[in-house]
Every structure is written in structure tokens, then in C-alpha cells.
Amino acid sequence: MAGPELGTETVAGPELGPMEIHAHRIREHVVAMCAGPEGGHLGGSLSAVEILVALFFHTMNLDPDDPEWKERDAFVLSKGHAAMALYATLAERGFIAADELATYCRPGSRLATHVNVAVPGVEFATGSLGHGLALANGTAWAQRQAGGRPARTFVLVGDGELQEGSVWEAAQVGRALDADNLVVVVDANEFQQTGAVRDVSDGAPIAGRWAGFGWHAVEVDGHDLAALCAALDEANRTQGPVAVVCRTQKARGAGVLAGRxxxxxxxxxxxxxxxxxxxxxxxxxxPATTEEAAGA
Structure with missing residues (x-):
């Protein structure tokens, strides 16, 4: 059964560049997947769109025709519930066919609620929060053993996920390994499943916490593609592990659902x-009526 089709209209505004167009299309894909019978993790997927575009279309060395290319950079989606955004990005980048997105969460589909390695471009199955950085530590270490200029590993975590102690154990290991081919990107959208991060367990300032663990930390607007690309370029020039803290909005672009x-x-x-x-x-x-906002 086919999923909801994308709208026929394209990006608003002729001034948008290729990366903005990719971001727009990825958002459309995510919304279409979320409109299927199973629903989806909309908020954390839409908040991460520009981060994924900057990584997959600017920063990472990848070959969609050879997903297992030995010299590829690796990406770990530690916040595995944002699978829809990653699937849509992989489709835009050419790893999978865009038509496959309509099978999201359908019987027999490899596009599950959380990512799995059956999908080209997915390095690890994730979903249990707090484990992605440990996996990335191992991947970055293995890359450096290959000799020459090592490939790089990028791991995307959420700010709510930072409440997991395993993240900080892995951060300590990453610093001890002096992993200068390891970059953590934090999608700091300020919300988790049960409410605002600051109300559950306030971890601010996020960049300061990473710096306290010996990481080079930078903070950036996570929806500004130029700023994201500049921060990731800086990360690639920096000795030691780097944390790029991205201030984002949950459900960015989703109208009444945004920031909630x-x-x-x-x-x-x-x-x-x-x-x-x-x-x-x-x-x-x-504008949404009070009743619509309450029932969204």
C-alpha cells in the first residue's frame, strides 16, 4: 500500500540553494512518512534536518554507489528514533530509492521505526538511547588503525539523551583516545518525550559540559546551513574530539506542532x-484556534 504522496509544489522562493532544497524535500518526505498509519517521531526528525543535510551533502566523504567503501566516513544516529529524517536523507543522497520511503513501517519493509543495518548507509542499529557515542568511539579508533589519513566518524545525539550516564563515560573515553577524527553533533531541541529537557534534568550549559570533558566544543544555530557547515569544517581542522552543539527547534516547519x-x-x-x-x-x-492547538 503506497504512502501519502508528496505535494506537487516545490520549494517556496527561487533564492534557495541546493542544500536548502534538499532540506525542504527531506521535510516533505518526513511529513509524508508520519502521515502513514503507524505515525512517527516527527519532532526529533524535523529538528535534525539541516544537521543531516550539512553532514551528508557537505562534510562526509561517502559513495552512495558503494555504501561499504572502506575509506568512507561513518555516521551513527544515536537518537535512533529520528529514523525518518535519516531515511529521507539517504533517499535524497541516493543510497535508497525515494519510492521506498512510502513503505515506512509497513509489513516487510526495512524502514523500521528505529534504524537498522538492512538499510544502505546505516552503520548501526540504534534506538536505545545513550549508546551511539560508545559505538562511534570504536569506529573512529578502527578508522585510525587503517593508516594514512583516517576516515571520520560523526555521531548525532539528542539533548535529552545526554541525561544517560553512558554518554559521558564514552565522552571520557573519546578524550582519552585523543580521537581527532570523532565529532559529536548534539541536536539540542530542548524537548524529550516527557517534556522540556530543562524541567526533567537540566544539563545546561551543554557546550560547557563537553568542554569540561576535554572536548573542543562549539555552539551553532542548527537550522543555519552555512553556520553548520562552517562549524563542521572547524571540527575537521581541530586536534582531538569535537562536540558541535546545535540549537534547534523540535518539529521545525510543522506549524502548530513546532517547539512542542x-x-x-x-x-x-x-x-x-x-x-x-x-x-x-x-x-x-x-493561525490555529485554541481548540486546534490543544488537540494537536
Missing amino acids: AVSHFVRLDEAKLRRIRAGLRGVAPR
């Missing part, structure tokens, strides 16, 4: 789907 904890996992009915798509195309939808 309720967007963590949603099922989109036709009315919400139409309004979100209108917003993604740059068409300003009417």
Missing part, C-alpha cells in the same frame, strides 16, 4: 497534514 513536546510522536490526520504541508511550502496557514 507533543510533537515527539504523532499521527497526522488529513487536516493536520494539509496545514503542515502548506507551512512547508512557504504558504502561511491561518
Whole structure:
């Protein structure tokens, strides 16, 4: 059974560059997947879109025609519930066919709620939070054993995930290994499943915590592609492990759902789907009524 089709209209505004167009299309793909019968983790997927575009279209050395290329850079999606965003990015980058996105969470599909290694471009199955950085430590270490200029490993974590002690154990190991081919990118969208991160377990300042573990830490607007690319370029020139803390908005671009904890996992009915798509195309939808906002 085919999933909801993308809108026929394209990116609003002729001034957008190729990376912005990729980001727009990835958002459309994510919304379409989330409108399927299983729903999806919309908020954390949409907050990470520009981060993934900067990594997959600017920073990482990859070959979609040879996903197992030995000299490739590695990517670990530690916040594995953002699988829809990664699947859409892999489709845009040419690792999988865009048509396959319509099979998300359907019987027999390899596109599960959390990523798995059956999908080309996915290095590790993830979903249990707090484990991605440990995996990335091992990958970055193995890359350095190959000799020559090592490939790099990038791992995307969430700010709520930073409440897991295993993250900081792995951060300590990464510093001890002096892993200058290891970059942590933090999607700091300020929310987790149960509410605002600051209300559950406030870990601010995030960049200061990474610096305290001996990492070079930079902070950037996570929706500014130029700033993201510059920060990742800086990371690649820096000795030792680097943390790039990205200030983002949960469910970015999803209208009434944006910046709200309720967007963590949603099922989109036709009315919400139409309004979100209108917003993604740059068409300003009417303001939500109080009743709509409460029931979103």
C-alpha cells in the first residue's frame, strides 16, 4: 500500500540553494512518512534536518554507489528514533530509492521505526538511547588503525539523551583516545518525550559540559546551513574530539506542532497534514484556534 504522496509544489522562493532544497524535500518526505498509519517521531526528525543535510551533502566523504567503501566516513544516529529524517536523507543522497520511503513501517519493509543495518548507509542499529557515542568511539579508533589519513566518524545525539550516564563515560573515553577524527553533533531541541529537557534534568550549559570533558566544543544555530557547515569544517581542522552543539527547534516547519513536546510522536490526520504541508511550502496557514492547538 503506497504512502501519502508528496505535494506537487516545490520549494517556496527561487533564492534557495541546493542544500536548502534538499532540506525542504527531506521535510516533505518526513511529513509524508508520519502521515502513514503507524505515525512517527516527527519532532526529533524535523529538528535534525539541516544537521543531516550539512553532514551528508557537505562534510562526509561517502559513495552512495558503494555504501561499504572502506575509506568512507561513518555516521551513527544515536537518537535512533529520528529514523525518518535519516531515511529521507539517504533517499535524497541516493543510497535508497525515494519510492521506498512510502513503505515506512509497513509489513516487510526495512524502514523500521528505529534504524537498522538492512538499510544502505546505516552503520548501526540504534534506538536505545545513550549508546551511539560508545559505538562511534570504536569506529573512529578502527578508522585510525587503517593508516594514512583516517576516515571520520560523526555521531548525532539528542539533548535529552545526554541525561544517560553512558554518554559521558564514552565522552571520557573519546578524550582519552585523543580521537581527532570523532565529532559529536548534539541536536539540542530542548524537548524529550516527557517534556522540556530543562524541567526533567537540566544539563545546561551543554557546550560547557563537553568542554569540561576535554572536548573542543562549539555552539551553532542548527537550522543555519552555512553556520553548520562552517562549524563542521572547524571540527575537521581541530586536534582531538569535537562536540558541535546545535540549537534547534523540535518539529521545525510543522506549524502548530513546532517547539512542542507533543510533537515527539504523532499521527497526522488529513487536516493536520494539509496545514503542515502548506507551512512547508512557504504558504502561511491561518493561525490555529485554541481548540486546534490543544488537540494537536
